[in-house]
Amino acid sequence: MVILLLRCGADPSLIDGEGYCSIHLAVLFQHLPIIAYLIAKGQSIDTTDMNGMTPLMLSANRIIGMEPTSFILKLNPSVHAVDKIERNTALHWAVKSGNVNAVDLLLEAGSSLDAQNGKGETPLDIARQTRNRLATHILMNEMQAKSTRSYRLLKSLHKYEISLIALVIVSIIGAIGYILDLDTDSWLLKGMLLALVTAGSQLFTRFVDDRSQKYLPAIFFMSSLFWAFMTWFVCFLPNGAHSTIQIPFFLSMLSLLYFFYKTWRSDPGYIKSSEQETKQTIISLAEAGCLDPRMFCSSCLVKKPLRSMHCHACNCCVARFDQHCIWIGQCIGAGNHCYFLPFLASLLVVGHWMIGATSVYWAEQCTTTIQKDGLWDFLGEVIICSPWILYIFLIICSFTIWASLMLIVQIYQIAFLGLTTQERISLQVQNRHSQHQVSLRKTPFNRGCMQNLSDFFRCRCFGLIKHDPVDWTKQFHGVFHASMMRNAHTV
């Protein structure tokens, strides 16, 4: 109806009896597609009502929760605008109504903590007057963070935050290993030192900001790899100096680092669009009656391509989304999936070399074997012999098990199903709740084992297989290959 009225010449800027124009009513009734359509049609996001309230102020004051404030903030409104009566900013209004979600979002968007209204009150003054403890806590935290950010030393440290975190995690892993390997029989002393390191690391993670938090597992992974390499260099290299072992190990380590870097640094297929493109997309989708979450991502303001998904960790839509891998700190999508598989395979090979070398070390350095003394005596001897080696062995074992399972699942999905992890899981969930079972193997994306592999690795196998690359960042409809369409009766 809105589209029809605008086509017939309706003026969206007219004000009703209560002083609102169409965009304010769309905000009050939480009609996000209408807000998007009105903005795309040229209405300003900072349009004021009779009292000088912008849509952002109305949303922060009247609608408790994330939406539509979060959506409006993506349309670049002015967070510093004030109303005509009380001269409050949107942050003042959010605090006044106790809308804690909106307070959080507005602070993230750069709202000023020092802004004063007509009575000279800051948002913090209002939070204290209304005895809203949570809002007071959030505002106080932001003030503290702002004051620490202003120190020059901390500012320069912030630049190298990831490198510093990596240095600290490498030191923590090293410290744990060093304590375990201490030349003392007192396990009480070791326990106390370990508790101290654990408490220190817990304290440290509190200082890591939200943006860097998602990289912590990836940094832990790389730090573990660093110590595994050092262990090989210091403990295993002098024992087994044969080039038949050393060269394959170093080559697999190099390939692991290379494919980790390629998976991490390659664009997984983030969907981006300019402001102009966004407006055109909103208008065309709205006029086609498709401006809904299946076709349009209200977080990224983009039209979702086929097989794409919004990653909440990266806050972006990713083409042919497979998963968000915490050990890489990156999404796995159309752009880097082909590097992820060799990364897993390299990790598996490195893990097996490390496990093999550890067994040789134990056989040579610890005077025990499972066959001779049984499992429990063997474990006891191994712990006493070198706790550091056991510690690195356990870390590497965990990563090797993860890589093995992940590699098996990935190869099965890619070669035999032609699906991503996300698609396989959603189909399985759908099958569990539906009477009409969909075969995982009969989807439009399964083109047969060899063709699936050729499409995935983008290779023709010396011209033996016909290769038709699909750009999944621009594929919006189900019509791509004739062979796919033959199967397109299930999804």
Ligand SMILES: [Zn+2]
């Ligand atoms: Zn998105």
Ligand SMILES: [Zn+2]
């Ligand atoms: Zn992600």
